[in-house]
Amino acid sequence: MNWMDMSLREFQAALASSSPTPGGGTAAAIALGQASALACMVADLTLGKDKWEAGWVAAEHIQSISIPIMTRSGVLAEDDSNAFDEVMDAFKLPKETDSEKNHRKECIRSSTLQAAKVPFETAEVALELLEHLTDLAVHGNANAVTDVGVAGLLASAAAKGALFNVEINLESLPDDMGETLRERMPEMKQQAKVRSRKIMEAVRERMGQ
Numbered sequence: 001m002n003w004m005d006m007s008l009r010e011f012q013a014a015l016a017s018s019s020p021t022p023g024g025g026t027a028a029a030i031a032l033g034q035a036s037a038l039a040c041m042v043a044d045l046t047l048g049k050d051k052w053e054a055g056w057v058a059a060e061h062i063q064s065i066s067i068p069i070m071t072r073s074g075v076l077a078e079d080d081s082n083a084f085d086e087v088m089d090a091f092k093l094p095k096e097t098d099s100e101k102n103h104r105k106e107c108i109r110s111s112t113l114q115a116a117k118v119p120f121e122t123a124e125v126a127l128e129l130l131e132h133l134t135d136l137a138v139h140g141n142a143n144a145v146t147d148v149g150v151a152g153l154l155a156s157a158a159a160k161g162a163l164f165n166v167e168i169n170l171e172s173l174p175d176d177m178g179e180t181l182r183e184r185m186p187e188m189k190q191q192a193k194v195r196s197r198k199i200m201e202a203v204r205e206r207m208g209q
Contacts, residue, residue: 024161024165028080028162029074029076029158029162031157031158032069032126033073035151035153038148039066042062042141046136047060058132058140059136069125069129080122083117083118084115091108109173113169116169117181119161123163126156126192127195130156146203148199149199149200149203155196159188163192
């Protein structure tokens, strides 16, 4: 399902339904898209304005990454729900014979690993956006600094929410599956906290709080 083709009302109805998909991973990817869209807006409001010339470099950089992120987030939203659907399909496979049981177990594990890899990428992309929002908050159009703050909150939710999904999927897998993901998770969690905090501090300082 391409969630980006839906209206906002339709997507919210799908999210609120009892269907397992779309779920938190898809919502995290959509939040990332909203964050990048807001960041792009602030960049547009900064570029070409003499008053905010000090923020042009930051705005240009944000614009260069936020536009691709808007597109990628839609793909990740779709991939996330598709990956979970594949996990559910794997659980429905026959398990009468030993051969069927082994095949089912392998399918469950491989699809679960993929269901961890998709939100892992969502978190990676969200962290990239978070890394550069502070400069936009400090140097961009001051009239839109709270929009940078909202972008930061949404990107933070995307990163932290996606990492929740990575974690719960990895928990059901043997230790030798998803080793790279397991190794990087603690650092990514810390990066999400630190980068989110820096953005909020920069926004509040710009607002004179």
